[in-house]
Amino acid sequence: MTATGTAGTDRARHGTASAGARAAATAYRYGLPALLVAMVAIFSILRPAFGTYANALIVLQSVSVVGVVALGVTVSMTTGGFDLSAGACVGAVVMVTALAMVRFNLTGGTAIVAGLLTGLLVAGVNVLLTVVARVPDLVATLGTMFLFQGLALILTGGQSVAAGMTVDGAPAPGRYTEGFAWLGGGSIGTVPVPVAVFALLALAVYVLLHRSRWGRALYAIGGNAEAARLAGIRVARYRALAYVVSGLCAAVAGIMLSARLGRGDVGAGDPYLLQSVAAALIGYAVLGANRPNAPGTVVGALFIGVMINGMTMLNAPYYAQTFVQGALLVGALVVSYTLTPGRRAAGPGR
Amino acid sequence: MTAPVPPPVVAVSGLARSYGATRALDGVTLEVRPGEIAGLIGANGAGKSTLIKVLSGAVRPSAGTITLDGRPFAPAGPLDAQAAGVQTVHQNIDDGVVFGATVAENLTLDSIARRGGRWFSTPARIRAEAGAVAEAAGLALPLDAPVETLPAGARQQIVIARALARRARLLILDEPTSTLSAAEADALARKVRRAAASGVAVLYVSHRLAEIESLCDRVIVLRDGRVRRVFTAPLRRAAIVEAMLGEFAAPVAPVDAAAPADRAGRRTVGAAVLTAAGVRAAPGGTPFDLDLREGEVLGVTGLLGSGKTGLLQQLGGARPLVSGEMRLCGAPYRPAHPRAAIAAGVAYAAEERSAQAIVPGWSVRAHVTLPTLRAHSRAGLLSRRSETAAARRVSARFGVKGPGAEAPIETLSGGNQQKVVVGRWLEAAPRVLLLDEPFRGVDVGARADIGRVVREAGTMAVVVASSDPQEIVEVADRVLVLHEGSPAGELRAAEATPERLAALMSGGAA
Numbered sequence: 119m120t121a122t123g124t125a126g127t128d129r130a131r132h133g134t135a136s137a138g139a140r141a142a143a144t145a146y147r148y149g150l151p152a153l154l155v156a157m158v159a160i161f162s163i164l165r166p167a168f169g170t171y172a173n174a175l176i177v178l179q180s181v182s183v184v185g186v187v188a189l190g191v192t193v194s195m196t197t198g199g200f201d202l203s204a205g206a207c208v209g210a211v212v213m214v215t216a217l218a219m220v221r222f223n224l225t226g227g228t229a230i231v232a233g234l235l236t237g238l239l240v241a242g243v244n245v246l247l248t249v250v251a252r253v254p255d256l257v258a259t260l261g262t263m264f265l266f267q268g269l270a271l272i273l274t275g276g277q278s279v280a281a282g283m284t285v286d287g288a289p290a291p292g293r294y295t296e297g298f299a300w301l302g303g304g305s306i307g308t309v310p311v312p313v314a315v316f317a318l319l320a321l322a323v324y325v326l327l328h329r330s331r332w333g334r335a336l337y338a339i340g341g342n343a344e345a346a347r348l349a350g351i352r353v354a355r356y357r358a359l360a361y362v363v364s365g366l367c368a369a370v371a372g373i374m375l376s377a378r379l380g381r382g383d384v385g386a387g388d389p390y391l392l393q394s395v396a397a398a399l400i401g402y403a404v405l406g407a408n409r410p411n412a413p414g415t416v417v418g419a420l421f422i423g424v425m426i427n428g429m430t431m432l433n434a435p436y437y438a439q440t441f442v443q444g445a446l447l448v449g450a451l452v453v454s455y456t457l458t459p460g461r462r463a464a465g466p467g468r
Numbered sequence: 469m470t471a472p473v474p475p476p477v478v479a480v481s482g483l484a485r486s487y488g489a490t491r492a493l494d495g496v497t498l499e500v501r502p503g504e505i506a507g508l509i510g511a512n513g514a515g516k517s518t519l520i521k522v523l524s525g526a527v528r529p530s531a532g533t534i535t536l537d538g539r540p541f542a543p544a545g546p547l548d549a550q551a552a553g554v555q556t557v558h559q560n561i562d563d564g565v566v567f568g569a570t571v572a573e574n575l576t577l578d579s580i581a582r583r584g585g586r587w588f589s590t591p592a593r594i595r596a597e598a599g600a601v602a603e604a605a606g607l608a609l610p611l612d613a614p615v616e617t618l619p620a621g622a623r624q625q626i627v628i629a630r631a632l633a634r635r636a637r638l639l640i641l642d643e644p645t646s647t648l649s650a651a652e653a654d655a656l657a658r659k660v661r662r663a664a665a666s667g668v669a670v671l672y673v674s675h676r677l678a679e680i681e682s683l684c685d686r687v688i689v690l691r692d693g694r695v696r697r698v699f700t701a702p703l704r705r706a707a708i709v710e711a712m713l714g715e716f717a718a719p720v721a722p723v724d725a726a727a728p729a730d731r732a733g734r735r736t737v738g739a740a741v742l743t744a745a746g747v748r749a750a751p752g753g754t755p756f757d758l759d760l761r762e763g764e765v766l767g768v769t770g771l772l773g774s775g776k777t778g779l780l781q782q783l784g785g786a787r788p789l790v791s792g793e794m795r796l797c798g799a800p801y802r803p804a805h806p807r808a809a810i811a812a813g814v815a816y817a818a819e820e821r822s823a824q825a826i827v828p829g830w831s832v833r834a835h836v837t838l839p840t841l842r843a844h845s846r847a848g849l850l851s852r853r854s855e856t857a858a859a860r861r862v863s864a865r866f867g868v869k870g871p872g873a874e875a876p877i878e879t880l881s882g883g884n885q886q887k888v889v890v891g892r893w894l895e896a897a898p899r900v901l902l903l904d905e906p907f908r909g910v911d912v913g914a915r916a917d918i919g920r921v922v923r924e925a926g927t928m929a930v931v932v933a934s935s936d937p938q939e940i941v942e943v944a945d946r947v948l949v950l951h952e953g954s955p956a957g958e959l960r961a962a963e964a965t966p967e968r969l970a971a972l973m974s975g976g977a978a
C-alpha cells in the first residue's frame with residue numbers, strides 16, 4: 119500500500135462501473151456457480167453415467183463429509199480465526215468411535231456421544247490456546263492438529279481399528295453396530311443419511327451466520343474486533359463459540375466417515391482439512407459475498423466433489439487429483455482476490 | 469493601483485465526478501494562487517474530500533480539467549501527483565499510515581516507497597531519518613512504537629509531518645485538525661503559514677470556522693458539488709454558514725444565540741444518575757468524585773492525552789476501573805465489559821471512528837444496529853424490517869446524507885459516517901450517554917443537531933468529551949477540565965469561556 123493509495127478510493131474507482139469493471143464484478147459474483155454448472159454439463163456429456171441420479175447421490179454423499187467439515191471451518195473463519203485442526207478432529211473422531219464400538223463393545227449411541235465429546239475437546243483446546251492464551255489462530259490450531267493426530271495414533275498404538283482385530287492376544291470384543299453404520303450407508307427415502315445431515319447442517323449454519331444476531335456478531339468480530347467489543351459484543355465468547363461449532367461439525371463429519379468406512383483407519387481424516395479449507399475459501403467469491411459464507415461453502419464443496427468424481431469417471435489417475443485440487447484452489451483464490459471489488463486489505467483489530 | 473496577480477498554482481475548471489446517482493462534484497471551478505491559503509468549506513457530503521481525491525490523483529474525474537502551474541495536470545495516481553508537487557493529507561488518516569509498522573517507519577514511508585529509493589535500509593538508518601523528519605516537524609513521538617498504539621491525534625501528526633517534508637507546490641489538508649487539540653492545531657497553523665510564505669499554495673478544509681477565519685485569505689464554499697460562494701478576508705461567519713448550509717441555515721442560529729448562562733438556567737437538573745467516588749482518569753492521576761444528574765450535559769475537556777478517553781471508557785465499561793467505585797441510580801455499578809454497561813443503560817460512543825466503530829464493508833444499517841442487535845431480533849433471528857426502521861430513524865434525526873441505509877458506510881462522507889456511529893447510540897435509549905469527541909468532522913449544522921439532541925434528551929445524562937473548548941462551551945452545563953490525568957478544575961456553564969477552559973487545559977489557573 120502506498121502512502122495515499124486508499125482502499126476507499128479503489129472502491130470509488132469501481133464505482134465508475136466501466137464496462138470492464140462491471141463484467142469483472144459479474145464474473146466475480148456468478149463465476150463459480152456458473153463454472154460448477156458447466157463442469158457438471160461437460161462431465162455428463164463425456165460420461166453419460168455421470169449425469170444420472172444415482173451418480174448425483176454418490177457425488178453428494180462424498181461431498182457431505184467434506185461439506186460438513188467445511189461448514190465448521192467457515193464458521194471459524196468468520197471471526198478472523200482459522201481452524202486448521204478440523205481434519206485432525208475428523209480423524210480423532212473416527213478412531214474414538216471405532217474404539218468405542220470395537221474395542222470396548224459399547225453401543226452406537228455411546229460411540230456418537232464419545233465422538234461429539236472428542237469434537238468438543240478439540241474445540242476446548244483451540245479455545246484455550248487462542249482465546250485464553252492468545253496464541254495466534256493459525257499457529258494454535260496447527261498445534262492442536264498435531265496434538266490430535268498424535269493422540270489418535272497413541273490411542274490405537276498406531277494401528278487401524280477394525281472388527282476382529284486382536285487386542286492383547288484376544289480378538290476385540292465388539293463391532294460396528296448396525297444403527298451406527300446406517301449413519302454412513304443408510305438412507306431416508308432415496309436420500310443418503312450423510313446428504314440429509316449435510317443439508318440440515320448447511321441450513322443451520324446459514325441461519326446462524328446470515329439470519330441470526332449471533333452470526334452478525336461473529337462477522338463484526340472478524341471485521342473489526344475492537345468496534346465489536348465497544349458495541350457490547352463479548353468477543354472472547356463468540357470466538358469460543360466459533361471454534362465449538364467448528365469442532366462439532368468436524369465431529370459430525372467424523373462420525374459419518376467412521377460409519378461409512380466401518381473401521382477406524384489411521385489418517386482417515388487427513389485429506390479433509392485441505393479440501394474443506396479449499397471449499398470455504400472458494401466460497402468467499404460466490405455471489406460476491408467476499409467473506410466466509412454458508413452458501414458459498416456449499417458451492418465450494420460441491421465444486422470439489424464434482425471435480426474429484428468427474429475426474430475419477432474419466433479415469434484420471436488418483437495421484438493426479440491432488441494436483442488438480444491444488445490448481446483449482448489457486449484458481450479460486452485468484453478469482454477471490456483479483457476480481458474482488460475494492461476491499462480493505464487489513465485494518466486495526468482484524 | 470493593484471499589485472500584479474501571480475498566475476494560479478492550480479486551476480480547476482468544470483470538474484465533475486459522480487458515484488452512481490450521487491453527483492459528488494458537479495462542475496467545480498476554482499483556483500489557488502501561490503502563497504495563498506484557501507479555505508474549502510461545505511456541509512458534510514458537499515464534495516470536499518472528493519475534490520481533494522481528484523486533485524491528489526486518488527480518484528479520476530468524469531469531466532473537467534485541472535492545470536498545475538499552467539500545464540494540464542491529469543495524475544495517473546497518488547504517487548504521480550506527489551511527484552508533481554501536490555502533497556495531500558487525507559481526511560481518513562488511517563489510510564495514510566501503515567499499521568504494524570513503527571512510527572519511524574511511517575515517518576520515512578516516502579523514501580521507502582519512492583521509485584529509485586534505497587532498496588536496502590537498516591533500522592538505525594530509518595530511525596535517524598525519521599528523527600530528522602520528526603524534529604523538523606517539532607514532533608515528540610516514540611519512534612519505536614507501533615503506529616497503531618498511538619492515539620489518532622498522533623497519527624494525524626505523522627501524516628502531516630510526512631506531507632510537509634515533501635517538496636510542495638500545492639499543499640492540501642483535509643480536516644487536519646479534527647483529531648488535534650488547540651496546542652497542536654496552533655503549531656500546525658504556524659507551519660501552514662510558513663509554507664504559504666514560501667510560495668506554496670494551500671487548500672485547507674475544516675469545519676472549525678474560527679480556524680478558517682484566522683488562517684485563510686479566501687474561503688471557497690462548496691455545496692452539493694458546486695462552488696456556491698467565494699469570500700475574501702475579512703470573513704463574516706454568518707454569511708459563510710448560510711452559503712454552506714443554504715436553506716438549512718436556520719437551525720444553526722440557536723447555538724450561537726443561546727448564551728450558556730440561560731441554557732443553564734432553563735434546564736431542570738434532576739436526581740443523580742451516575743455517581744463515582746475516588747475514580748481516576750488515568751492510573752497516575754489524582755482521584756476525584758463525579759456525579760451526573762438527570763438531564764445534565766457534563767463537558768470533559770483537556771489536551772491530547774489528558775485522560776478524557778480514559779475516564780469515559782471506565783464509565784462505559786470499555787476499560788477496567790483504575791480506582792474508586794461507582795453507583796448507577798443507587799445500585800453498585802462496576803461494568804466488566806461494554807455489554808454490561810449497555811445492559812445497565814450506559815452507552816459509550818468511542819472516539820476513533822475507523823478503528824473503534826467502522827466495520828469495513830458493512831452497511832449503514834448494520835452499523836446502526838450493532839449495539840442493539842438484541843432489540844432487533846426475535847428468538848435470535850434478526851428482523852430486517854426493524855433494522856431498516858432504526859437506520860431510517862437515526863438518519864432522519866441527524867440528517868445523514870448519503871446513498872441510503874444499505875450502502876456500505878465507506879461511501880458516506882466522513883461527517884455523515886460520524887453522525888451514524890454517534891447517532892446509533894440513542895437507539896439503545898441509554899440513561900447515561902458518553903460521547904467521546906462526537907463532533908469530529910461534522911459540519912456546523914450537524915454539530916448543532918447533535919448538540920440539540922443531546923440537550924433535549926429528557927432525563928438522560930450526557931457526558932461529552934472534546935479537546936475543543938468551543939465545542940464544550942456550546943453544549944455543556946458543567947465542564948470538567950483534565951490535565952495530565954488529574955482534574956484541573958470544574959466550571960459551571962456560566963463561568964466557562966473558551967479562554968478560561970484553554971488556560972485550565974494547559975495547566976494554568978482559570
Ligand SMILES: Nc1ncnc2c1ncn2[C@@H]1O[C@H](COP(=O)(O)OP(=O)(O)OP(=O)(O)O)[C@@H](O)[C@H]1O
Pocket residue numbers: 126129130133487488490491492510511512513514515516517518519559869870871878879880881882883884909911
Ligand atoms: N465511494 C463512494 N461511493 C458512493 N458515494 C460516495 C463515495 N464517496 C463519496 N460519495 C458521496 O459523495 C458525496 C460527497 O462526499 P465527500 O466525501 O466529498 O464529502 P465532504 O464534503 O468531504 O464531506 P465531509 O465534510 O463529511 O467530509 C457524498 O454524498 C458521499 O456520500
Ligand SMILES: [Mg+2]
Pocket residue numbers: 516517518559642881882883
Ligand atoms: Mg470529507
